[in-house]
Amino acid sequence: MEDPTLDLDTVRRELLRARDALTAEMGALTLVIRDPDATIGFGKRVGEGTTEAITRIERVGAANALQSKLADVERALVKVDEGTYGICDRCSRMIPVARLEARPSSVLCAPCSAAR
Ligand SMILES: [Zn+2]
Secondary structure: OOOOOOOHHHHHHHHHHHHHHHHHHHHHHHHHHHOHHHOOOOOOOOOOOHHHHHHHHHHHHHHHHHHHHHHHHHHHHHHHHHOOOOEOOOOOOEOOHHHHHHOOOOOOOHHHHHHO
16 A cells, blocks of 8 residues: 655654644743733833734634644654555545645645645
8 A cells, every 4th residue: 555656754854844833933922821911012012902802813713723733743643653644544445646745744635735
């Protein structure tokens, strides 16, 4: 089931790097969510804190998006170890190499990913 054009060592390195980057991003974002005034407060109140609340919601949304990206990366790493990397988690078909190269953390084929 191994595709000769896909180098799993390279994939693993890329996934680990992506995981580090996402973890760092999450850490920074979580810090801001917990203590918004630490970095984004400018000491002035706009409206009744409405814009700040919106920013907060946006950040939580961004954190959720990061969390789901991170989950994919973690799952892809497990798949590399299991020997199931490149196989769709939902329909068990092979994920095209081009898709994996474009997005190494892909754990679903395009149709399944779109259906998610
Ligand atoms: Zn699929």
